[in-house]
Amino acid sequence: MPTNPIYHHTEDKLLKELKWIKYAQENPRGFEPLYNKYYEQILRYVYQRVDDKEGAYDITSQVFLKAMNNIHKYEYRGVPFASWLYRIAKSELYQSFRDKKAQRTVNIDTTNLVLMIDEMEEDTTDETRKVLIKAISELNEEEVQMVELRFFERRSFKEIGEILDITENNAKVKSHRVINKMKKLFNQ
Amino acid sequence: MKDRKINLDRPQLTENEIMAGKNFEAIVQNHQFMSKPFYKQTWFFGTTGLASLGIIIGSTLAFQNPPPSEDSMAQYYTTDVPPDNSEENTKIIAINAVSIDREVKETTDNSINHQSQNTTTIENTFTQEENEKTNRKTPDKPVVPNQEKQNLELKGLSVNQLQPAEQPDEEPERDKAMDLYPRISDKIGGTITRDQLLDNKGITTEGDVNIIHFELHLIDGLGGKVYSEDGNQLNQEMKEALDQVSQGETIYFENIRGQVKNGSEVRLNPLRYVLMN
Numbered sequence: 001m002p003t004n005p006i007y008h009h010t011e012d013k014l015l016k017e018l019k020w021i022k023y024a025q026e027n028p029r030g031f032e033p034l035y036n037k038y039y040e041q042i043l044r045y046v047y048q049r050v051d052d053k054e055g056a057y058d059i060t061s062q063v064f065l066k067a068m069n070n071i072h073k074y075e076y077r078g079v080p081f082a083s084w085l086y087r088i089a090k091s092e093l094y095q096s097f098r099d100k101k102a103q104r105t106v107n108i109d110t111t112n113l114v115l116m117i118d119e120m121e122e123d124t125t126d127e128t129r130k131v132l133i134k135a136i137s138e139l140n141e142e143e144v145q146m147v148e149l150r151f152f153e154r155r156s157f158k159e160i161g162e163i164l165d166i167t168e169n170n171a172k173v174k175s176h177r178v179i180n181k182m183k184k185l186f187n188q
Numbered sequence: 189m190k191d192r193k194i195n196l197d198r199p200q201l202t203e204n205e206i207m208a209g210k211n212f213e214a215i216v217q218n219h220q221f222m223s224k225p226f227y228k229q230t231w232f233f234g235t236t237g238l239a240s241l242g243i244i245i246g247s248t249l250a251f252q253n254p255p256p257s258e259d260s261m262a263q264y265y266t267t268d269v270p271p272d273n274s275e276e277n278t279k280i281i282a283i284n285a286v287s288i289d290r291e292v293k294e295t296t297d298n299s300i301n302h303q304s305q306n307t308t309t310i311e312n313t314f315t316q317e318e319n320e321k322t323n324r325k326t327p328d329k330p331v332v333p334n335q336e337k338q339n340l341e342l343k344g345l346s347v348n349q350l351q352p353a354e355q356p357d358e359e360p361e362r363d364k365a366m367d368l369y370p371r372i373s374d375k376i377g378g379t380i381t382r383d384q385l386l387d388n389k390g391i392t393t394e395g396d397v398n399i400i401h402f403e404l405h406l407i408d409g410l411g412g413k414v415y416s417e418d419g420n421q422l423n424q425e426m427k428e429a430l431d432q433v434s435q436g437e438t439i440y441f442e443n444i445r446g447q448v449k450n451g452s453e454v455r456l457n458p459l460r461y462v463l464m465n
Contacts, residue, residue: 028219028220029216031212031215031216032212035212035215036212039206039210040206043201043206043209044200044201044206047201051193051195053201053205053209056209057208060209061211061214061218064215065219065222068215068216068219069222069223103193104192104193105192105194105195106193106194106195107195107198108194108195108196108197109197110196110197133194133196136194137194
């Protein structure tokens with residue numbers, strides 16, 4: 001399955017980013033390059049999970065505000081700064097769902113459903129698409145999250161692991177479990 | 189079914205929509221606001237500023253009327269002691285030549301503290317030689333030589349001492365809240381002439397209150413007497429007592445009670461005047 005290449009960085013890019021982070025730790029205005037670089041990614045990630053644009057803008061602003069306020073706590077672990085931002089975004093999203101400021105929404109692109117159907121080794125028909133959508137609605141939150149990251153946003157297992165703060169292998173295992181569960185739901 | 193909404197093929201955000209929500213300056217401002225210590229934030233300045241302003245205004249209003257001078261405070265404290273009705277202390281001791289002579293002779297141990305102050309003043313007017321001479325000549329009789337001179341000195345001193353340091357010469361400004369303030373000749377305090385004091389209106393108020401009782405307290409350095417009257421007019425006894433009060437002395441009207449329209453009694457503010465002639 002093709003994955004989104006934006007997330008992954010070369011060693012040089014990671015070191016350049018680290019310089020920006022150190023500058024941002026000394027001066028809040030130094031955060032601007034990081035903001036410009038990751039704003040779109042984070043906004044799309046948030047908007048994928050909420051129903052309205054305004055809510056997505058608010059949550060994204062909160063994510064960057066929290067990042068700026070806590071940048072002094074950031075520890076470089078050899079992964080892109082984006083993984084830290086995604087974790088903050090995930091936390092902010094769930095906070096918004098708990099506060100009922102935003103409604104949990106699963107945005108499904110029907111072209112992405114084809115990838116899932118292939119993974120499940122089923123025939124791609126309108127009927128199977130409908131059943132698949134119904135099956136997604138039956139998944140729990142953690143499973144839906146995995147489906148979104150892996151099949152709708154086409155992220156690699158490495159990236160999923162960094163966003164969910166689990167290992168790459170664990171991300172793979174979880175992804176397969178979700179596929180197996182969906183197969184069962186599919187055949188019911 | 190979980191509590192989530194499923195959208196199919198929702199349009200993606202356009203470039204313009206993405207840029208619409210991008211505002212780094214707003215985030216920096218929020219960051220600065222959140223990272224400021226509370227004592228540097230606007231709300232803190234606002235709150236403390238308003239509180240300070242309130243305290244300043246309150247203090248200004250509270251201290252607008254000057255505090256009574258030490259002498260008048262001393263006299264005021266003496267009024268807290270119920271007047272002694274014994275023969276010695278029932279005499280009104282106005283500061284004049286005749287009464288001072290008598291009171292200097294009749295000074296006793298049970299006189300109130302303020303006596304000693306005046307006594308000291310009297311002794312200060314003597315020379316040491318004169319004192320010794322006087323003590324030798326008249327050990328039992330406190331009739332002192334140079335009596336006239338001492339009386340004059342004493343009178344002068346006492347009058348000066350008893351004049352309140354910062355008595356307002358003019359009547360304080362009135363407002364509607366003062367409608368129930370009692371008054372004599374339309375004065376609620378300060379200086380008053382004997383004629384104004386003895387006018388036939390007595391104690392009145394601008395409000396709908398009938399004065400049904402009051403007490404006249406005449407105080408001097410050696411004690412005082414209380415006269416009470418059910419009504420608003422000075423009785424004959426009070427007038428006679430006031431005749432003996434000299435210029436510069438303070439006259440108190442206390443325990444002033446009035447009756448409002450519905451028949452209930454109200455206690456009104458006391459009055460204090462300094463007699464001018």
